[in-house]
Each structure stands twice: as structure tokens, then as C-alpha cells.
Amino acid sequence: MDWSSIAWTRWMFNFAFFYPIIMAFFWMTGGVYYYLRRERNAPRPDAPPPMPHTPFVSVLVPCFNEEDHIVSTITALSAQMYPDFEIIAINDGSSDRTRELLDALVADHPRLRVVHLAENQGKANALRMGTLAAASDYLVCVDSDAMLDPHAVRWMVGHLIDGPRVGAVTGNPRIRNRTTLLGRMQIGEFSAIIGLIKRAQRTYGRLFTISGVICAFRRTALHDVGYWSDQMVTEDIDISWRLQMAGWDIRYEPNALCWILMPETLRGLWSQRLRWACGGVEVLLSHGRSVLAWRKRRMWGVLLEYMLSLAWAYVMLTIIVLWLVGMFVTLPPAWHVETMLPRWHGVVLAFVCMLQFGTSLMIERRYETKLTRHFYWVIWYPIAFWMLGMFTAVVAFPRTLLRRRRRAVWISPDRGAPA
Template identity: 65%
Template sequence: MNLAFGHLGLLRDFIFFYPLLMAFIWMVGGVYYYWRRERGRPDWTEPPPLRVFPPVSILVPCHNEGETVEETMAALALQQYPDFEVIAINDGSRDDTGARLDAMLSDYPWLRVIHLHRNAGKAAALKVGAMASSHEFFVCIDGDALLEPHAVQWMMSHFVDGVRVGAVTGNPRIRNRSTLIGKLQVGEFSSIIGLIKRGQRSYGRLFTVSGVISAFRRTALHRVGYWADNMMTEDIDISWRLQRDHWDIRYEPNALCYILMPETLRGLWRQRLRWAQGGIEVLIKEVRRLLFWRERRMWGVLLEFLLSVTWSYAMLLLIVLWGLSHVIDVPAEFRSDPLLPRWNGVVLGMVCLTQFAVSHWIDRRYEPKVWRGYYWMIWYPIAYWLLNMLTVVAGVPKALLRRGRGRAVWVSPDRGLR
């Protein structure tokens, strides 16, 4: 019995110290990245000059994007890069996406449209777009995203200067902020996702490129077999396979892209569940290969992901034990209230707010008024940690049952209120 109580104590310590440790790792890595790569650089509206401007194909996979695709193309028309084309892939849309794309052909001479008659999925649409292009470099955005005019040049600067660069991921910014969920996601993409990418870039490997804004070298994609159409999250899968093939993946925070995100609980749940399931699918697929010494540079990303999954199940176990202590007679050790904020909850809350403050300080370069959302971030540890924990717990069995079977097709997302 004492051994069991000791294990319960270790469980509580892990639940407390894991997010605390990761917050400090991300803050230190983020500040280090900023100090080395962002401090003193020109404004994001002044991209670095390139010695050459390789032609670029901007791939825009579309599925039921009738409400947004015209905005997306209008934003691409403002792109300052001198040599680019846009290939829009209408992937079996059931709305008027195809008709709207065809109507824009006369307005935009750089636009090409490919129609797929059935829903083949984002990975398949990207692959079709890549095969239709004769260029070496691709920039991939979603059909509801607005690409900042200088973003392509910022990303291409990495390819021009680095022959081993296989992919570059940009900096998504939230467009819709009309609800509490939207406001929390503004802080999340700045304070969590942006800071994590900076930290991971500092120690060598990224967990994933952002599926909504990323650029690729065709040679690298060809070596690893392009995007896999049987994975729930093709962006995580291609990131791991490129890095396993020893290609460098970089983060470019100056490559801004404005995106729509869910602002309903149902839409947010579906999105995060897909992310969690997709990550687990990639982990199951790659974990054995990553145990070899030659893959050691991926061990940091692998360990971080494994610990995050373990933390989710540890938290679930503690919640279950806490609940049982209120309905059945259990030893005193199980009758404590570990879920209620005490000194450890206050410490985690303060560290979390410090993390948001650090990331907002770094991110003010790209969005001077990002501080406006700081007030709402006090709710993030309660709302989003619980959400992420539940989606990981639900995503693991879904990934084990699916195991890459069948093609991962489009499901129209909740794009929030604008």
C-alpha cells in the first residue's frame, strides 16, 4: 500500500513538474532564438535581398472554400515575389469553389486551376499540384488563408542560402477574434506554438511545419515520397520523414499568414482531436525507426511528444482517482483535492502567465497590439490544458484502430465568426 501511495506521489509530481519544466525550456529556447535570429533584423515588411529568385509554385488545395477563396487569391495578387504561379486544386468541392476559381482565371494570369472530381484529401491534392508544377520550390497554404505580401521571399531566403533546407514553416496569425475561444487562440499561437517552434529550432528539430503555411524543396519531397494520403495530419508526417532523411526544417516568423480558426467548442474539439490522432499515428509509424543512433537528433522531439502523451494519461488517472474518492470509501491519500488550485496551481499559473509575457514581448514585432489578449490568457491553463488532455486520451485509441488505413479525406472545418 505504501508503494502505491509513493507511486501516486510521483504521479502528482510528474503532473506538476512536466509543464513547469517545458515552459522554462520553451522560454529559454524562444529567447535564445530571438536573440540570435530576430533581434536587430529588419521589419517583416523588409525581406532580405536574394542573390537569385527561383520560380515558386504556390499550391492552394481547396475543399468547399467558396466563401473564402476569393479573399485568398486577392491576397496572393499582392505578393511581392517576382516569379511565382498559383496552382489551386479544387478537391471535390460540393459548393461553388470550382466555379469561383474558374471565374478568376481571366483576372489572374498567374493562376492555374485543377479540378478533382472526388474528395481525395489534402495530401493527395498537394501531390497533384506538385506534379503539375515544373518548379523546384513550393509554398503551400490553405484555401482560407491570407498570405502576407512578403512571406514567399522570407521563406525563399532559407532555400537560397541553405542547400540542405528541405522545408520552411511560417507564422500563422489568427484573423477571427470575436469570442473567448478566438482570443485564447491568439495567445496560443503566439505563446505556445510560436514559442515552441522557436525553442525546437534552437535545439535542432521541429515537431511539425504548419500545414496552413509552409514551403518545400521538390528534391527533398521526392526523396521521401511526397505527402502521405493515409495520415490524418500530413504536415506532421512529412516533417518527421524529411528530418529522418536529414533535411533541415526551419521556422521563419516573418513569413506571416492570416488564418481562420474554430470559435465553437464542437469545432475546436474536432480540430484538436484530429491533431492529436494525427500525431499519435505518426508516432506509431516512426517510433521504431527513431530508436537508432543515426536518428538521435530527433530524440528530443520524440521524448517531448511521449512525455506529453504520458502527462495526459497521468492527468486522467488523477482525475479518476479524485472522482472515486468522492463516491467510495478510499484511503486518506486518495481523498485529497489535487484538482483544486493550491500553491502548485498558483505556481503553474504564474509560470504560464510569464510564458505568455515572454512570447508577447517577442511577438510584438509582428503584432504590436498582441498585448490586448493577455488579459484572457488566465483561462488558458484551465480550458486548453483540459481540452488537449482529453483529445490526446481520445486520439490514442482512434489512432491505434485506424493505423493509417484508408485515405484521409477532407472534413470542412469550423472557420469561426468573422
């Protein structure tokens, strides 16, 4: 075979085409196995199994400028169907009415304690301060705009007392705001993509990250790895890697439901996803080399998956750039991209994508009986969110390389309104 005669674009197209298909079947296989083994005959989310004992639990709520949501969040936490817990709200130098609202809530919620920090020092530091104030070895961390299901604490703490090497548990975030196209597409993303990936990763070995909006930790595990890093843009990805590299187990609990708000503007969505992408690159640069050690081999799959996704983003960008340049300049045949319009391979990719969505939505019906009504909106996910993911990954890599390491402080995110 004359390798010089093979068009480079053919190799790029093959990778761009086969990578998402292979990963889709990888996630579907792992997700279905997880469902059949752990979920199909499990109790419903509102009927958790009895626990041998119910240890005291500390619920940490770091917040910054959350006057619109903090009352509903604390109210939902106070309604937890768990016998013995405290709520610690850490006000990280808010400039709005968050401080006044928290102080007023103490009178109505006897389990609530409030810690006020003088200035904005970031979520990681707020969580560390909350841990110092906590009285329990079992910590449940909830974002200050989230609505926790009444049984969520019981579901997560059950894992922590189940095994001494369980260092963290991640819950199941669900989208609250569903009035716009972006909001409805994210319903499918969190169930058909994020939920399925977490099930598959749990089946095959290690999780890429916990969901920072709803998670639980064993304090001794956090102490073992030095707690959260205030130098990382996404403290949840970093703590997930460090815990697992140190030999701690992270579990996924889909019954621990948490209702969250997500951006409903393109600008807000871009800022959020760029931060997530920068967090992934930071973890790769900080821990990628140490993960290659043999005793950390169970992390190799997570590392390979992330590196392939980053390579896919740059390959897709190259294809798009070559197609645009080829519209104005005659390129050598090996670099010519005739069209970006989908042909037979596009039809196959769309079919596999819908198969993945359908598989995941059927699994997720345990938690939302009317979830399949959003299947139509999921159809638009590949066009919008694959491109968004590609561009944020491409921008995040050089941006992270050039970023000066400094404390990552809070920035008030763009959120939509609850439905």
C-alpha cells in the same frame, strides 16, 4: 526509505506539476535564445533582405468547399511582393461553388492555374497533384482559407536557396477571428505556445511539425521521402518527421506571416484538436521505433517531448478519475485525491504560465504591436486548452490504434468569421 509508504498520487501530482513547469522554462530559454540570435536585429516583416536571385516559385492552394474564402485567398496571393511565381489551385472535388469561382478568377489573375479533381481524395493527394502540375522546384503551400502576407513567399524562399539541405520552411500563422473568447485565447496559443515552441525546437535541433497552413518545400526533398502520405490524418506532421529523419533541415521563419481562421465553437475546436492529436499518435506509431536509430538521434528530443506530453495527459486523467471516485467511494490512502482545487503548487504553476505568456508576447510584438492587449484572455488558456489537450490526447491514442488505415479525405472544418 519505505517505498511502499509513498502515496502513488504524490508521484502523479509531482509529475503533473513539474512537467509543465520544466517544459515552460525549456521553451522560454530556447525561444529567447532564438529571438536574441535571429530576430532582435533582423529586418521587419515588411522589409525582407535582398536575395542573391529570385527563382521561379509555385504556390499550391489545395481546396475543398471553400466558396466563402477562396476569392480572398487568391487575391492575397496575387499581391505577393515577389517577381516570378505562379499560383496553382487544386479543387479536390468540391460540391459547392468553388469550381465556378476558381474558373472565374483565372481571368483576373494571370498567374493562376486551376486543377479540378473529379472527387474528394484528401489534401495530401491534392498537394501531390499540384506538385505534378508545378513548374518550379520551390513550392509554397497555403491553405485555401488563409491570407498570406505580401512578403511571406520571399521570406520562405530565401531559406530554401540559402542551403541545399533545407527541405522545408514553416511560417508564422496569426489568428484572424478575434470576436469570441475561444478566438482570443487562440491568439495567445499561437504566439505564446506554438510560436515559442517552434523557436525552442529550432534552437535545440528538430521541429515536431511544420504549420500545414503556411509552409514551403524543396521538390527534391519531397521526392526523396515519397511526398505526402494520403494515409495520415495530419499530413504535415508526417512529412515533417520523414524529411528530418532523411537528413533534411526544416526551418522556422516567423516573418512569413499568414492570417488564418480557427474554430470558434467547442464542437469545431474539439474536432480540430482531436485530429491533431490523432496525427501525433499516428506519427509515433509509424516512425517512433525507427527514430531510435543512432543516426536519427537529433529527433530523440522531439520524440521524448511528445511521449512525455502523452504520459502527462493520462496522469492528469487518472488524478481526475481518482478524485471523482473518491467523492463516492472510500479509497485506500495511497490512492486518495483530497481536492482538485489549486493550492501553493497551483499558484506556482499559474505564475510560470503567465511568465511564459509574457515572454512570448513580448517577442511577438515585432509582428503585432497591440498583441499585449490580449494578455487577459490568455489567462484562461490553461483551464480551457490544457483540459482540451488532455482529453483529445487520451481519446486519440486508442482511436488511432483501432483505426483502419484508409485514405484521409477532406472534411469541411468549422471556422469562425474574420474580425
